[in-house]
Amino acid sequence: APAGRAANEPVGSPVSREKQHTESAPTARQGESVVMARRPGGAVDRDDFAVRRRRIAPPGDGEVLIRHQVTSVDPYQLNNMRRHQQVGDIVEAGCVGVVVESNDSRAPVGTQVATYSGWTEYSTRRLAATEFADRALGDELDWIHVLGTPGVTAYVGLHDVGGVSAGWTVAVSAAAGAVGGVAVQLAKAAGARVIAIAGGSDRVRHTTDVLGADIGLDYRTDTFERDLRTAAGNGIDLFFDNVGGSLLRSTLPLLTASGKAVISGRVSAYVTDEGGPAHPGDPDTEQRTVQGFLVGDYYPTRLLPVRAELARLLEAGQLTTVVSEFEGLGSAPEAFASVFRQGSPYLGKRVVRIARDQST
Ligand SMILES: NC(=O)c1ccc[n+]([C@@H]2O[C@H](COP(=O)([O-])OP(=O)(O)OC[C@H]3O[C@@H](n4cnc5c(N)ncnc54)[C@H](OP(=O)(O)O)[C@@H]3O)[C@@H](O)[C@H]2O)c1
Incomplete structure (x- = not known):
């Protein structure tokens, strides 16, 4: 990262080990997602969520397959879950990850991208121009916090x-x-x-x-x-x-x-x-x-200039990325619930760590 970094040690309950998988031929990929198991009532409850494992289809024409490194927990997700998300849907969230298969000449394998793909290890999509997350400006933690x-x-x-x-x-x-x-x-x-x-x-x-x-x-x-x-x-x-x-x-x-x-x-x-x-x-x-x-409402006109200014301040050391990492997709519900608690130990942006390396 271009500037200083304050970060907590990884926290939260570890994901069950069975989710680890080996990657061989691209078509053999499988990945986990966290879905909405029921619509939340009052407080956020572990039973509102379920982990699902699925086979990952290769990307179609113009699409990329992304392996996410981190995903986000945010207060607005509760509103989405109460209103427009359906039971069985992957919980909507921001992610930063790496392109691992590409049918898009703008995004070769290894490109870092920031998308709204949800609580999921992999996603297949067409990339918008605003979803490219230049590594020269910041790593995945910078892009989910200060530049996100x-x-x-x-x-x-x-x-x-x-x-x-x-x-x-x-x-x-x-x-x-x-x-x-x-x-x-x-x-x-x-x-x-x-x-x-x-x-x-x-x-x-x-x-x-x-x-x-x-x-x-x-x-x-x-x-x-x-x-x-x-x-x-x-x-x-x-x-x-x-x-x-x-x-x-x-x-x-x-x-x-x-x-x-x-x-x-x-x-x-x-x-x-x-x-x-x-x-x-x-x-x-x-x-x-x-x-x-x-x-x-400001994204159409302001996203790119504001990001450029945030990147300048990050580079100049006037902004610091601060994250509290939770380990594994299985800890996303607990990370999410903690956002609504007062005086929690988690400083800065709460992120869920999905993958640590940039391997494809
Ligand atoms: N306008 C927009 O477009 C937009 C976009 C993104 C986020 N937001 C809003 O920005 C706010 C912060 O979001 P964030 O993602 O940065 O979360 P965050 O500040 O990282 O986490 C939420 C914090 O709110 C405090 N809190 C929770 N319940 C509280 C209560 N009952 N009374 C007082 N403080 C309480 C807690 O901090 P303490 O323990 O220190 O009090 C908690 O750590 C949210 O209101 C979110 O909806 C708005």
């Missing part, structure tokens, strides 16, 4: 939606996580004073010591609201919020008159709703701008 959806979300939220400016006071919630961790670093790179909010002393220390936040606050302490008021000083110019609920309610009154809350997500409400954001008619907050966004 979390990095682009943080950038678009801070710059395109939030208009961040040097000298501003910026607060970031879920600041030790995937999106929040990049938002903290990008706000620092933009010259802001950054207040990072996370759950637990280890996570708070990570935001200051590794990510460079000026002030780190633990929202689970009794003194949090007072500490946040003190840290805000003359007011918060931009709140990049990943959490919603009571944390958003506490922060909105601390925005400056021209301040803005950019709503990246409401992870506190995805499993059990503890009350949505303060409503627009709230007398404390009606003067302030609260704006949500979906990163996908």
Whole structure:
């Protein structure tokens, strides 16, 4: 990777060993996938998922066969599973992998690609131009974190939606996580004073010591609201919020008159709703701008330029990829469930390691 890397040791329960297989002739390939076994109810449950093994067909005309190295766990997957995914479908997710068979002259064997192929060892597809993941810019962990959806979300939220400016006071919630961790670093790179909010002393220390936040606050302490008021000083110019609920309610009154809350997500409400954001008619907050966004809406025009800027900052050492690796596809449900827990030990982007080498 072009820049420093902070990473936890691999964690999570190991996958059953029977999934290991030998690869001989391409047509003999078999691979595992994790499918939705039933639609999730409240909290995420291991029984919502099942591991399936299947024979992998060779790629057709213009297609490639990809062996994935890492796949992603993200809060939005819960929504997908509750709404449009069907029982038996491979769980939708981002992946980074290597082309192992190719009928596409643009993508010879060995090409690194970032796709939305799901929790699966192999996928066969036609590659879009945006799915090429240049190794010169980063390895599979860079591409799933800083150069992937979390990095682009943080950038678009801070710059395109939030208009961040040097000298501003910026607060970031879920600041030790995937999106929040990049938002903290990008706000620092933009010259802001950054207040990072996370759950637990280890996570708070990570935001200051590794990510460079000026002030780190633990929202689970009794003194949090007072500490946040003190840290805000003359007011918060931009709140990049990943959490919603009571944390958003506490922060909105601390925005400056021209301040803005950019709503990246409401992870506190995805499993059990503890009350949505303060409503627009709230007398404390009606003067302030609260704006949500979906990163996908920015992809057609902004994906490539934003990625280029993220790659530049990664190369310059102003961004660091931070990952917590879970070992094997079988650990994906546990990795996923941990996203909805407060104060977990998993820093940065949670990724599921499928394959370690780049062999074809
Ligand atoms: N707008 C978009 O297009 C877009 C795109 C991608 C992601 N997102 C959003 O970005 C947010 C962060 O996603 P991520 O993938 O980066 O996850 P993440 O921050 O790596 O993991 C989620 C973190 O949220 C915190 N959390 C969970 N439940 C909470 C609760 N009840 N109260 C307070 N904090 C809680 C936990 O951190 P602590 O223990 O430190 O609190 C947890 O580690 C999510 O809301 C997601 O939906 C939005």
